[in-house]
Amino acid sequence: SETSIDRTTKKKTVYFEGAQLMTSIEMLDALARSTWGTKMKDVFKELQPKFKKIKAAIKAHEKGLDKAAKDAEKKAAQEQKACEQAEKQRQVAEEKERKRVEKEKIKEGKRLEKEGAAAQISVGRQRGRGGARGGARDDDSGIPVIAPVHQRPRPRPRPKPVQKRNDTNATEDPASIVESEDEIPASRRESASDINLAEEVLEGEESPVEEVDEGGSDSETDSNSSEECIINCILQHQRSWGKLMFEVSWVDGDVTWQDLQSIDKCIALDEYLKKHGVKKPKDLV
Structure with missing residues (x-):
């Protein structure tokens, strides 16, 4: 029962030596506390289910906050x-692009190197009975010197446009000596064709490297060997018998008419084409 005494608990010793009577204020305060405690027990008992719901709602809210935090972290x-994958892909793409640019630079460098080496070789002409056309080059150009091959010297005629029969002292300007095909007789056309054919045969038979005969003295070598001449510039062009001819000015002061085949790989031809605003010799008017 409620009035039963728990014998297992130890009784507290109460000392009444310092006991005193309560004042009216203390008595009112103790009475109020006792009344408040009794009433609050009933209130807590009635609100206990609500407290459980409130606690459950608080726990659910805390769980929701935890889940939201985990989701945010995830x-x-x-x-x-x-972002790391995108950065890695970007780095891979940049590396590929860098390698591609390096390869293109290497290819462009090789191409420019080849073009520079080809541009350093000037087209020369031979003078005299023999020579080393396309043989020894300048040491500064970086092109290796080709040893000449001993063989019989062969003359190389310069192709010139056909002149008028009556004008023996005329210059080599085709604008003043070339006639139209309609005004020239058939016999003269055939003779001019034979001359051009003979020139092409002689050019085809010429060896790329020629040298004077062996055993000659130094004076004979100096007089017979032809030296390589460099083209200074191209003055003008003209079509002769359907063949494109160029008036060439050489560095030694000589001026001759050459065909396209003899100056095809010359830098002066590239400058002349650039001056006329065309890319190929056949586009010249």
Whole structure:
């Protein structure tokens, strides 16, 4: 029962030596506390189910906050991973692009090196009975010297446009000596064709490297060997018998008419084409 005494608990010793009577204020305060405690027990008992719901709602809210925090962390981790992958892909793409640019630079350098080496070789002409056309080059150009091959010297005629029969002292300007095909007789056309054919045969038979005969003295070598002449510039062009001819000025002061085949790889021809605003010799008017 409620009035039963728990014998297992130890009784407290109460000392009444310092006991005193309560004042009216203390008595009112103790009475109020006792009344408040009795009433609050009933209130707590009535509100106990509500307290449980409130606690459950608080726990659910805390769980929701925890879940939201975990989701946010997971999403942040996924975004960071995606950013890392994108950065890695960007680095790979940049590396590929860098390698591609390096390869293109290497190819362009090789191409420019080849073009520079080809541009250093000037088209010369032979003078005299023999020579080393396309043989020894300048040491500064970086092109190796080709040893001449001993063989019989062969003359190389310079192709010139056909002149008028009556004008023996005329210059080599085709604008003043060339007639139209309609005004020239058939016999003269055939003779001019034979001359051009003979010139082409002689050019085809010429060896790329020629030298004077062996055993000659130094004076004979100096007099017979032809030296390579460099083209200074191209003055003008003219079509002769359907063949494109160029008036060439050489560095030694000589001026001759050459065909396209003899100056095809010359820098002066490139400058002349650039001056006329065309890319190929056949586009010249």
